[in-house]
Amino acid sequence: MVGRLIYLIGPSGSGKDSLLDAARPRLAERGCRIVRRVITRSAEAVGEAAQGVSPQQFAALQAEGGFALSWQANGLSYGIPREIDDWLAAGQDVLVNGSRAHLAQTRERYPNLLVLLLTVDQAVLRQRLVARGRESLADIEERLARNARFTAQLISGNGAGLFVLDNSGPLEHTVERLLCCLDHGHSACA
Ligand SMILES: Nc1ncnc2c1ncn2[C@@H]1O[C@H](COP(=O)(O)OP(=O)(O)O)[C@@H](O)[C@H]1O
């Protein structure tokens, strides 16, 4: 049986990396793989389970067909290694830290995609981004503006196949809801 592609999206600072880190052992128990992304960001960037490459290295990987999915955002390039297709074909679930802007293209390639939209109250989000301290305040404002364009539009425009996970509360609660959604479906996990 083919595995499920699970596409975790949400604003910068909503907690995608934190959620993946916290859920990692329990996802592994379920045989669900978390993709290590390739990003044109330095490898030492805090909180990112990714391979950092130069723009030239990224272009070379892309040219040789190294990515199943790729996109650009926030001045960076992101690639999802093509190995995910082997894992899916072998029946493994695969979880990707994805892009909201790239959702339509991802759905085209993977029509049975399961989308998890992580949401956070906007005021809490601003506090978390400032506390994380990875970007300048100007960059944080740009990320918040980008966020405003997406969330309502996604929730109203999608419906089937899109599960909303709120991460305004403790991370452990979000981990439990994520696992419940994967095990039993969203409606069973209010
Ligand atoms: N449920 C939570 N409660 C409190 N802080 C959180 C929670 N989830 C994430 N954070 C914090 O918010 C910041 C942004 O989280 P991060 O995982 O880097 O988000 P993203 O990957 O979506 O950009 C980090 O400093 C992280 O520790």
Ligand SMILES: O=P(O)(O)OC[C@H]1O[C@H](OP(=O)(O)OP(=O)(O)O)[C@H](O)[C@@H]1O
């Ligand atoms: O289209 P969007 O939904 O806005 O997403 C654009 C990119 O930003 C996030 O990555 P990144 O890890 O750089 O940012 P984050 O850690 O701040 O979320 C996300 O995972 C996408 O790769």
